[in-house]
Amino acid sequence: MTTSDSLDVCFLINHLDAGGAQTLLRNIVALDDRPHVSYTVCYAGGPNEFGSEFEALGVDVVDLGARTDPPQFDPRAVARTLQYFGTHDVDVVHGHLPYGAVLGRIAGRRADAAVVTTHHSVRQNYHPIERTLERATRRYDDATVFVSDAVAGSFDGPTDDTLVETIYNGIDVAGFREQLQSAAADQVRADLGVADELLVLQVGRCIEAKRQLDLVRAVDRLTHRLGDPGVHVAIVGDGPQRSELEAAVRDRGLDAHVSIVGRVSPSRIHDYYAAADAYAQVSAYEGMPMTLLEAMASGLPLVGTEVPGIAEFIDSETGLLVPPESPPELADAMAALRAVDHRTQLGRASLTRVAERYEIDRTVEAYHEIYEQVTAGRMSAAPEATMRSH
Structure with missing residues (x-):
């Protein structure tokens, strides 16, 4: 041909x-x-x-x-x-x-x-x-x-x-970033009740393999350790585990620190990436998450689990890797990203990486x-x- x-x-x-x-x-x-x-x-x-x-x-x-x-x-x-x-x-x-x-x-x-x-x-x-x-x-x-x-x-x-x-x-990095420019980031943070806290985003179906419960458990550990964790996790997506996630947040009294947002239309997802300060992909296994590329195109520092399909795309220049199914290490990683200079450096490298390779x-x-x-x-x-x- x-x-x-x-x-x-x-x-x-x-x-x-x-x-x-x-x-x-x-x-x-x-x-x-x-x-x-x-x-x-x-x-x-x-x-x-x-x-x-x-x-x-x-x-x-x-x-x-x-x-x-x-x-x-x-x-x-x-x-x-x-x-x-x-x-x-x-x-x-x-x-x-x-x-x-x-x-x-x-x-x-x-x-x-x-x-x-x-x-x-x-x-x-x-x-x-x-x-x-x-x-x-x-x-x-x-x-x-x-x-x-x-x-x-x-x-x-x-x-x-x-x-x-x-x-x-x-991913079309330039096109994605153009949509971020008009995104309603401030409105998302206001809707979530997030002011100066580190907003950690996770986008994906609410299923066991995505391990969103580990994010809830990690925030719970930070709350017990620090009182005010200075971290807010927003989980965007729907699926069979959503009600369990909502119950876990409610039972732990974490409504002020974890939001189970539910399904968001493709036209609105840019609002959440623009509002976020970091992105977490803590699955038990993955192929190559498109959401990870979207987070990188948003210039976000990454937190990922050391499993094939995630560790293949995150390293020490772009984010922090933690063992899978390990809320204590995940809590430490999110706490480390509260340092603005640290996450800014990682986020810039993340954006450069996606533009060069993906x-x-x-x-x-x-x-x-x-x-x-x-x-x-x-x-x-x-x-x-x-x-x-x-």
Whole structure:
């Protein structure tokens, strides 16, 4: 394929609710200015918060109308995938997340298209049914992509004739910072009741793997140690553990120091990044959190756990690393960031790092190199398996 040829790419994903993978796809579409490339977004079903953002970019959004509750594999999705791709021509089907990967492989065979899949999380985060079906269908990939070395290391390897790469997620740093300029930071701090306290932000689904309870426990320790901890934690997101988090805050009398904000629309999330003084990613495991890139683009110092998928992106220049599931060390790290000079230095390095390594242009270029290889490979020999990081 040459750059003068048209290229039709269909992203296939489980749902279009707010999430890291969905944000990445939106960023890719928004920043790809190649006139010969067109995109379609198919999602299995369920939430569709991001659909309007893709449509605003001129992208067709297709709902396959399936159930998306874990383990997600609704047989209707298979039938509707076969039906849709039997009548729509695409050059590349790009599946994301385990459900999207399996459906993408089915779609690729139905449409006689090249198949690319991207894994955004470590394999142990997949439901057992997802792991089984994903592994059983992986031989249909023309290319398999991992968003970090941590994710790549959690998988047991592709088939011999599959192109394999690690491509880091990317963000439009300048565009994100432009939105920060008009963000309602003061209003957020007023709504949270935060004046001079260190405002530590955490954005993500309220689930066990994110370990938000450790943040609550860390603030509780600071309160017992100092009386006034000088720290306020804001957890932005929703999910099955939200009520437990709210109860933990209430039972410990931490309402003045911890806010469980709930779901915030993508258009408002910049308000919280602009208001924050630091960002915490304290998960038990991760792939490559898009929220971490957003925090870095906001110039925030980072607090992270020493687990693959987080420690891969945070070091002593950009933040503080603590052992996973360790509220005492987490409390010490947040207390250390109350020093303005310290967190300012870390925040500047964080912004420099994301601009140098994780700009969305690098991600888009890397994916297009793959698209060119797999579409050319369908007219000749299969590409030799490789592994490289961007």
